[in-house]
Amino acid sequence: MxxxxxxxxxxxxxxxxxxxxxxxxxxxxxxxxxxxxxxxxxxxxxxxxxAKDTILTELAEPMLAELEGVLDAAEEMEPESARWAVVEGILDASFGHLRVLAIANAAWVARDPVYRRVVAINNRASRIIAGPGAGLRERVRASATLALLARPALFHQEDPPQDVRREALDAAARLLCDIGDSAVPSPVLPHSRTDRRRVMTADRMAAARRLQAAGTHTVADIARMVGVSRATAYRYLTSDPAEPRRSST
CATH class of the missing domain: 1.10.10.60 (Homeodomain-like)
Incomplete structure (x- = not known):
C-alpha cells in the first residue's frame, strides 16, 4: 500500500x-x-x-458523541438530577475537547452537519436544564447556563481545571437558583448591619448538604450561596442530619 x-x-x-x-x-x-x-x-x-468541512466534522465527532451521550442519559433521569447531569456533563466534555472548542470558537463554518448537531445538542440541553413546563425565566437561565459551560474551560487553560470547574459550577448554581424544587437558593448580596441573615430552612439545608457532598465548595462558599452566616452553615453541616434543630437567624 x-x-x-x-x-x-x-x-x-x-x-x-x-x-x-x-x-x-x-x-x-x-x-x-x-x-x-x-x-x-x-x-x-x-x-x-x-472536502475541508468533512475534516472538521470528524474532528468534532468525539465531542459531539460525548455530549449526545450525556443528554441521552439525562433524559432517563428525574428533572432535577437530569439538570445537573447535563450541566456537569457538558462542562466535563468541554475540558476534554478543548482543541475542538478552540477551532469551533474561531468560526463555525461547517454548517452541515456539524453546526446542525451543535444546535440540536444545545436545544436538548436547554430543555433538560430548564425543566418540564418551563417559562421564560427558566428557559433564559437555562440558555445562559449553557453559554457559560464551555468558555471557562476554553479561556482559563492556564488555571487548575478543578478550580475552574468549581467556579463554573458555582456560577451555574447561581443562574439556576430559582429553577426546580430543590435548586440552590439565591445568594445574598452584601448586606448592611440592619439586614438579617435568612434562616436555615429545610430547602436551604438540603441544598447545603448537596453542595457539601459534591466536595467542590468550602463551608464559606456554601454559607454565601444559601444565604446564612458561616457559623450557621458550619453548625448545621456538622450536625447529625437526623437530629432536628431549631431555626437560627
Missing part, C-alpha cells in the same frame, strides 16, 4: 489539519496547505476527505 493510502494517513491528516486550524484559523487553512505539510498531494488528502 502506498503512502497516500496508508492506514495512518487519515489520522495524520486530522492531526495536521487541527494544528493548522488552531494556528491560522479554519477559513485561512486550505487542503493544499494540509497536503504540503504532510508531504502529500492534494488528491491524496481528497481521497480521505472529499
Amino acid at each position: 502506498d503512502e497516500e493510502h496508508a492506514p495512518d494517513t487519515r489520522s495524520r491528516i486530522l492531526e495536521v489539519a487541527a494544528d493548522l486550524f488552531l494556528r491560522q484559523g479554519y477559513i485561512e487553512t486550505s487542503l493544499s496547505q494540509i497536503a504540503r505539510r504532510l508531504g502529500l498531494t492534494k488528491a491524496a488528502v481528497l481521497y480521505h476527505f472529499p
Whole structure:
C-alpha cells in the first residue's frame, strides 16, 4: 500500500489539519496547505476527505458523541438530577475537547452537519436544564447556563481545571437558583448591619448538604450561596442530619 493510502494517513491528516486550524484559523487553512505539510498531494488528502468541512466534522465527532451521550442519559433521569447531569456533563466534555472548542470558537463554518448537531445538542440541553413546563425565566437561565459551560474551560487553560470547574459550577448554581424544587437558593448580596441573615430552612439545608457532598465548595462558599452566616452553615453541616434543630437567624 502506498503512502497516500496508508492506514495512518487519515489520522495524520486530522492531526495536521487541527494544528493548522488552531494556528491560522479554519477559513485561512486550505487542503493544499494540509497536503504540503504532510508531504502529500492534494488528491491524496481528497481521497480521505472529499472536502475541508468533512475534516472538521470528524474532528468534532468525539465531542459531539460525548455530549449526545450525556443528554441521552439525562433524559432517563428525574428533572432535577437530569439538570445537573447535563450541566456537569457538558462542562466535563468541554475540558476534554478543548482543541475542538478552540477551532469551533474561531468560526463555525461547517454548517452541515456539524453546526446542525451543535444546535440540536444545545436545544436538548436547554430543555433538560430548564425543566418540564418551563417559562421564560427558566428557559433564559437555562440558555445562559449553557453559554457559560464551555468558555471557562476554553479561556482559563492556564488555571487548575478543578478550580475552574468549581467556579463554573458555582456560577451555574447561581443562574439556576430559582429553577426546580430543590435548586440552590439565591445568594445574598452584601448586606448592611440592619439586614438579617435568612434562616436555615429545610430547602436551604438540603441544598447545603448537596453542595457539601459534591466536595467542590468550602463551608464559606456554601454559607454565601444559601444565604446564612458561616457559623450557621458550619453548625448545621456538622450536625447529625437526623437530629432536628431549631431555626437560627
